[in-house]
Amino acid sequence: MDIIVVGLNHRTAPIEIREKLSISDAQLREALIRLKSCHGIDEGVILSTCNRVEICAVVQQVQTGFQRIKEFFEDHHTGLSADEWNACLYLYSADEAIRHVFRVASSLDSMVIGEPQVLGQLKEAFDTAMHQKATGVILNKVFRKAISVAKRVRTETKIAENAVSISFAAVELAKKIFGRLDGKEALLVGAGEMAELAVRHLVDNGVQKVMITTRNFDNAIDLAKRFDGIPLRMEEFPRVLAEADILICSTGASHYVITEEHIDKAIQRRKNRPIFLIDISVPRNIDPHVNRIDNVFLYDIDDLQSIVDTNLEGRQKEALKAEEIVSEELITLNKWLKSLEVVPTITALRTKAEDIRRIEVNKFLSKLGELTPDQRETIEGLAASIVNKLLHSPLVVLKDEARSENGALYAEAVRRLFNLDKDPPQRPHRADSGKEDEADPGEESVTRK
Amino acid sequence: MNALFFKITLALYFLGTLAFLAYLLAGKKETFSRFSLVTTGIGFAFHTITLIMRMFESGYVSLTHLSDAMDFFAWSLVMVFLLVELRFHIHVLGSFVLPLALISLLSGAVLPAEIRSPDTVLHRAWVYVHTAMALLGAVAFAIAFLVGVMYLIQERLLKSKQFNNLYNKLPSLDILDDLNYKAVILGFGLLTMGIIIGAWGAGNVSGWYWDPREIFSLAIWLFYLIVLHGRITVGWRAKKAAYLAIIGFIGVIVSFVGVDLIWKGQHSFL
Known part of the structure; x- marks a missing residue:
């Protein structure tokens, strides 16, 4: 039994390949059923986002599992030759597979480190797989743990803090100046993708009134419709300058559209x-000297870009701490996984029974006093035979199931029923094997949901 | 006993100041944050006990002594900070309040501290109310001053595009300007009441006469009146308001301490 991750992401594959291999929400259920029916694959979760398509699976054997998943991709997608995307595939197994799932959940593997969407996508992928009964005891545990690791990373590091896009950086600056943006007014001079994105974020953060002016009045009308704003003619904008708390300038002009005089008057x-x-x-369209006027805060694209760069650097640093958390959690998960292996469980069960037999026989013999060797032998034989008879059938079942997909489940059950873990955690109310480590605050919040 | 408690208070405020300054300069947001607050809170509790014990020891509330006045000023300042922290969570304000509270407590302690029985004129209810109003007004102006300093720092950081730890910790300009405005209004109200009660009480006892403290207080009152008027009518807000709050508080200090040390009038602290 092994855990593997097979897939491709933004680093290994260009968008042309990612989009061909991606599995839409509508296709997901069917894909999970098909994956589950593959011989040698016991459990599986399919995660398909715009930046990655990957399958995490519990397989009987790493190489054949890898082969099956490749075949699965082949069946699913036509139009590309296998060679084209085979080179983009990565394969992680055992520890590295689990680490990868943890890193993906914690957004350490994302294009923009620390972006929050991937955790939600991973949760959804896991939920769907669980509902399709594609997951079992192992992947349930791995994914629940991954979600709790991601939450730990979010709370213990600053990986998701600070804006890493120009438009968000602008919103953060606006908040440092105005506190709350509720009721503030924005004026957009010109158009352009980045400017529109900035306006969109400002509106999302509470800006109520948006005035828009472009050289071509029709464009202004178009844009105004999108933001529920007010279109203005270009020559009107100096008049409304004083009303705007936030002004975004993005025209194609080659001269300063907004001068010191404009702003001086507006501030007054x-x-x-x-x-x-x-x-x-x-x-630039705004005279940089404008920044000298009191209570005026002027930022150009380079200023915003440098904020973004600094924040990205900060995230990289935080990512190092996050990697440590991932490593720590990997160790605890590994302990649990080890306990699921069938052979050690059989040995542990035998040892435990043997210990009990020895202790009880000795206790009993000392109570009986002097006995002939024959009598002794009979009593010991009796005890041994009871133990062997009792253990016979569980051991046979365990050995049989060791090769089946339920092996881990049986091992887990036996360990619990016979209390085989050396330091048994006291968990009287436990019902679900997938939820451990109550001390972990992140996971607690997951289990409560 | 109360000397010991006073020393404990001093020590705790000192620790609090160090922790708050460390918080201000430390990179991580949460380092020292809780420690500084807890130290300050315990310090404030000891401070309160000290003041109550002193009151019982002497048999009356002592505010008319300069050192006591400084003591009361420091106590109110810390209290106001704790209230603002509870309500608005502007933790970084502590990094500015605590040093000022510590300085005023220390300078109060340097002055002769023995409790003298005040003359009968000063041992009346209106004197307490008058002094307390004036002192609380000074606390409000001190907050406006500190917030003004914070405003100027944050404004400079924003203008020069330096996004360091200080920038991250200081609140937005709008919040700082708003606090400045509120503090000035509150201080102005308290000072107005203090002056009215003082004038009324003095009229009953010795009559109003123009001693340096009265002149200074009126000048300060007039200054803040103009500041408030200017904000409403011609827009003395933001950076200008921050400067004005700083100038105003310098005036308050001069009236508070300077007058006392330079002119030893009837009105000075004993």
Whole structure:
């Protein structure tokens, strides 16, 4: 029994291949059923996002499992020759497979480290697999653990803090100036993807009124519809400048559209209420000298980019701490996995029975006093025979199941029933084998959901 | 006993100050944060006990002595900080409040500390209310001053695009400006009441006469009146308001301590 991860992601495969191999939500159930029916695959979870397609599976044997999953991909997708995407596939097994799942959940393997979506996607993939009964005792444990590791990483490191996109950086700056953005007004001069994204984030964060002006008035009308905003003609904007708390400038002009004089007047009319200017145009459209005016905060694209760069660097540093957490959690999960192996369970069960027999026989013999060797032998034989008869059938079943997909389940059950773990945790109310480590706050919150 | 408690208070405030400064400079957001707050909280409890014990020892509330006044000022300052922290969670304010509280407590302790029985004129209810109002007003102006300093730092960081730990910890400009405004309004209200009660009480006893403290207090009152008026009418907010709060508090210190040390009038602390 082995855990493997087979798949490809944004680092190993270009989008053209990822999109061909991706499995949509609608296809997922059918795909899980097909995966489950593959010979040699006991459990499986399929995670398909825009940046990765991967399958985590419990297989009888690593290489044949890998082969089966490749075949699974082949069956699923047409139009690409196997050679094209085979080179993009990665295979992780045992520890590395589990580490990979943990890292994916914790967003350490993401394109933008620390982005929050992947955890939700992983949860969903796991839930669907569980509902399709594609998972069993092992993957249930691995994925629940992965979710709790991700939560630990989120709370114990600053990996998800601070903006890592230009538009979010602008929103964070706006919050440092205005506190809350509720009721604030924004003015967009010009258009462009980045400017629109910034406006969208500002609106999402509470900005209520958006005024839009573009050289071509029709564009302004179009954009205004999208943000429920007010379209303005280009020549009107100096008039409304004083109303805007946040101004985003992104025109194609080759000169300064907004000058010191404009802003000087606006600030006076605003009675010194601060104004936040974002110039994302290249060449710049706002005279940089504007920043000298009190209560005016001007940021150009380079300023915002440097914030993003610093934050990304910060995330890289935090990622190191996160990797440590992942390693720690890997050790605890491994302990649990070890206990699932059938052979050690059989040995442990035999040892335990043997210990009990010896102790009880000795206790009994000492009570009886002097006995002839024959009598002794008879009593010892009696005890041994009871133990052997009692253990016979569980041992046979364990050995049979060792090769089946339920092996781990039986081993786990035997360990619990016979209390075989050397330091048995006291868990009287336990019902679900997949949920351990109550001390882990992250996991606790998962189990409560 | 109360000298011991006072020393414990001093030690705890000192520790609190160190922890708050360490919090300000440390990279991680949470390092020292809890420790500084707990130390300050325990220090405040000891401080309260000290003040109560002193009151029982002397048999009256002592505010008219300069060292006692400084003591009371420090106590109120810490209390206001703890309240603001509970309500608005502006933890970093402690990094500015605690040093000021410690300085005023220390300078109060340096002054002669023996309790003298005040003359009969000063041993009246209106004197206490008058002094307490004026002192609490000074606390509010101190908060406005500290918040003003924080505003100027944050404003400079934003302008020069330095996004360091300090930038992360200081609250937004809007919150700082708003706190400044509220503190000035509160301080102005308290000072107004203090002056009215003082004038009324003095009218009954010795009549109003123009001693340096009265002149200074009126000047300060007038200054803050203009500050508030300027904010509402011509927009003296943001950076300007921060500067004004700093200037105003310097005036308060001069009136509070300077007048006392330079002119030894009837109105000075004993």
